Amino acid sequence: MTRSVYVTGIDRGDGRQVVELGVMEILTRQVDRVGVFRPLVHDGPDRLYDLLRARYRLSQDPASAYGMDYHEASTIQAEQGTDELVSRLVDRFHRVAEEYEVVLVLGTDYAATQLPDELALNARLANEFGASVLPVVGGRGQTAESVRAEARNAYRAYEALGCDVLALAVNRVDPKDRDVIHERLESRLPVPCWVLPDEPALSAPTVAQVTHALGGTVLLGDDSGLARDALDFVFGGAMLPNFLAALTPGCLVVTPGDRADLVVGSLAAHSSGTPPIAGVLLTLGERPPEQILTLAARLAPGTPVVSVPGNSFPTAAELSGLEGKLNAATPRKAETALGLFERHVDTAALMSRISAPSSTRVTPMMFEHKLLERAREDRRRVVLPEGTEERVLRAADVLLRRGVCDLTLLGDVEVIRKKAADLGVNLADADLVDPQTSELRDRFAARYAQLRAHKGVSVELAYDVVADVNYFGTLMVQEGLADGMVSGSVHSTAATIRPAFEIIKTSPGAKIVSSVFFMCLADKVLVYGDCAVNPDPDAEQLADIAIQSAATAEQFGVDPRIAMLSYSTGTSGSGADVDKVREATGLVRSLRSDLRVEGPIQYDAAVEPSVAATKLPESTVAGQASVLIFPDLNTGNNTYKAVQRSAGAIAVGPVLQGLRKPVNDLSRGALVQDIVNTVAITAIQAQGPATRPPAPPSDPSGTPTV
Template identity: 80%
Template sequence: MYVTGIDRGDGRQVVDLGVMELLTRQVDRVGVFRPLVHDDPDRLFDLLRVRYRLSQDPATAYGMEYHEAAALQAEKGTDELVSRLVDRFHEVARDYEVVLVLGTDFRATQLPDELALNARLANEFGASLIAVVGGKDQPAEAVRAEAGNAHRAYEVLGCDILAVIVNRAAAEDRDEIAGRLTARLPVPCYVLPDEPALAAPTVTQVSQTLGAAVLLGDDSGLARDVLDFVFGGAMLPNVLSALKPGCMLVTPGDRADLVIGALAAHSAGTPPIAGLLLTLDERPDDSVLTLASRLAPGTPVISVPGGSWPTAAELFSLEGRLNAATPRKAETALGLFERHVDTAGLLARVEVARTGRVTPMMFEHDLLEQARADRRRVVLPEGAEERVLRAADVLVRRDVCDLTLLGDPDVIRRKTADLGIDLTGVQLIDPASSELRQRFAELYAQLRAHKGVTVELAYDVVSDVNYFGTLMVQEGLADGMVSGSVHSTAATIRPSFEIIRTRPGASVVSSVFFMCLADRVLVYGDCAVNPDPDAEQLADIAVQSAATASRFGVEPRIAMLSYSTGTSGSGADVDKVREATKLVRERRPELRIEGPIQYDAAVEPSVAATKLPDSEVAGRATVLVFPDLNTGNNTYKAVQRSAGAVAVGPVLQGLRKPVNDLSRGALVSDIVNTVAITAIQSQGQEPTA
């Protein structure tokens, strides 16, 4: 696939990133090739390499530098230039299932007719082409004409055009442009509105551009987007009224009043700013900087020797860039692409058959896509926890689901300000002061009246964030809940046992982990809830685990694990597994199941051929049910650590509505995946209020 434009300034990296995301959902091995590069670092390739864990040697990712290409074309002609680039491309193509080609950037290249060169390379590579047109600061009619001209130019040159994408269009013109182009052009046309956060430089980029000294600020603060600049020279009240969320205050370094006042406002969240830029090589004394660091820990304060106005000239020409050091911009870009491009329709036009393997990245991509397809609301009781806030940031940027965070809103706002996170649109509720508290107390008292719970006692209980969140799910104010990053498993799931309770037909609540290995996804159950299930419970766990696997695209072939395979062993533990297998076959004869069976015989075809040669499950099992919690928990952790598997879970099953627990060591990505899973679990239920 060849992504190219027609001129500079189209912000094409958003499309490059979106297409790479699509391709990595389909196939395991995607290569990247840029025909021509400048002599500066290729920031986009670095981003793709880090984000998509590419093993490709960077030296193979480009054809030649622009100055070499210009000299070769001048001396030996275009045919020789194209021939050499085609040879370089095929060196990459032979090692990958698909190659994403990043077209030339039209940046002072000294190459005549660069558009025609891109068209010819796409044809010689045998690549389908996506044409990107920039719409920044252009009227709708001009954008439509430019898009039509781009399609016509590449069509005349014989290209196989997959789509035309307009990027950075004015938000108010987006629908009109999309409608007109769809009616006018014979290929799909998509229009992405301009997103200020993508063009905004980070504090680090500002600092590097100006050669500024960093006086204060941690990595998180330096990664904040600078959405605007406010120049402060007036009295403090006037400056405070001019501050906007995400702005950087530029002021002479001797204005300690503005430094302390702006940081105090930031600490209060009114408004959260990106940081301060001090000019004139004036630096506050140590006492001021100490107070500043305590008022707003992590908030950047940087200093430059120049005056405010010379500094302004450099700042206003500065634009942010996608690179490996700006992962949050990448999330914003992908969210923008996925909201405005029919990704399923675009994939349908690409002749890329999905690989039979399911990699961890593919599994995670599919989770977000499924969650996004039928939007749900998930409540996160640990609303002030940093990892939860960072996960919420990703979920909002990727437009995965609606969120409710529980906790003191003032505390949450201060933490989001310190982290440089914008959670606009996320609902914040304080259980202690919420108008829902009395209603929930009365409901909980009714549910637990048989245990002697009064309304007065319930009023205290429901102020606990996990009880409050569970009651939100019960009452249809949220579709699911995810907690446990700082709470124990018992504290997270006990409220669901008391309030939501088990689904009809389920005898126990159990759990599974999705174990994402290098080439497949296995489902392990139960590894988190039931210490020593009996045969009846083990059968229920197997049936639930098969249903969960199927729900998430894993074809269920169930292995009931034991230390014995087939009829080779005996004893109480083996007999329990044998009885559970019999119960599953009686209740759900359509399920493919084998047991008792040892782990190696369940997953390794060569072992299965010896031990159970006629089994349709042995050697191919996808759902592995452990006989007890001790075995299951230790096995999943051993596989996770020794095989480098990504363990997603635990995912609870058997409840009437989805509540899921996190490990207290959960990473941000774990929380994102678990929230997506929770949203998907709720999609089979009736929509909530």
């Protein structure tokens, strides 16, 4: 057991950056302050450290993350011996270890290092650092038997050198061999062994990386297009019909710059989604006429067209040696890498083997990590009605790459595919449904007419209503075809939740539908309710909001200590507004004697221990409240926005509560990460006590108070 993890290898080409990124991800779920140390570094930028620093917002001084460069190390080892080299590196490591709760150590890379017996050096450093070792073995291009033999030898080598081997990772194996290798290694090694299949998207260079490597000039395209992975290279020389038949999804078209027909044809194919391409690379330094470039820009906005000076043969030779790299400029590759790691590594088991202390602080990043982790543990299907919206498509890309949940996107399928192609978003694992043409439309119309018969809704009218994406998505949830729904990035709150009121209705025991925001402060998460739905709840409704909010807080790992907020604390004030809060507090206590609740109480007395010690010294809630219930929407909405903007808090929500099945509303200003978080929350809500949504009841019941 250790507070430091040393990720290392036995040779080049193991792709261990996937494992290093994955280990960093699980460490930052548990610990607030994680340090990084690379004992030996090459000249030039350290792409992986730059990625870790950007992704995990590391405050560590980059200079402290490195021991020394390889040239200095080889000189010291040759002139003064290995002991001197190790001594200096140990000293520099401990400077980092003193500042952080846990340290991720990135081992040497076996790439022209001029160091003899590099494996032994890594083992010696790990032992001197007091770190457990996680060796990574590369399996690309090897048979299943040779991979198994190499993995066993790697374990024995590090174990024989006295290392505490935490686990073993085998990476880049042929997908068809993955299960067999895993089964045989698991039974023959005394430590966990996880086997990751080769993932072409990780080794594929992005268009930007190709452009940089070949000294190209970008003629057309935006940053999103340049970030696409070039999964294949298709060289154009044939006539257009034969050429189009050779295109593959995600390919980079390489053609002489004077072949305007192939440029226009490939971009037209991309525009139609058959297939989406990564971009076009023009050789010979030829630039197409302006009218061709104008047409190309209109056919496929954002798709890169790049000109390189060489002819096709040397260009092909250079492309064959290019490999994609994880770095801060390739966030999609990072999501793909993490998704791969989390699918094939038992992260809970790995974390249990690392003696990293769980932090008492809960940072926004830790909260977000845990949302994705919990959603992934029991995958659910979430329907996104706004399938043609760019932010939704980008969020879907992240969710699918990370394997957070299954997705159904609603909208015109061809429009969704075209927009996804333009954005370089891969929706291969998502279901795309057009409510206008779906075979479910008749079924949903009959169901909606049944539910709304008391309002005089006919099947004919219902047929038109259910073509609306929000109604269609809500009916998917009601009918058990999806577990939850998230909408609102381009629709109003009313348009998003009205179908839920009409179709899903309130859960048993809930008097109203309400909402909470998870307010992620620098060191803790607070729950604010209700800041989005009910304008002026009475005492009974306010008590219901408090009880619902406590349940939501508990579901997401926040220990509920409820503060019923008012402009006075305890018995110091009076008036209708204070009396409402006092009555609501009494109702919560009578209905749920197990809940800790205080009210009326002012905000400062609720969250600041020094104020609480003066105003309510005997309270078990004052000064440490985690669930804050506002007396009305005006107060709640303004407070959450003030805290969000002035204190730099991340507001996750609104999260609706009180419905039979989860439907959540987005802010129309929602960022991509906001959508990712809200979908994860919806998936977690859907997990609930049941394993899957039950079949819809034959008769509607339950009427919400709105």
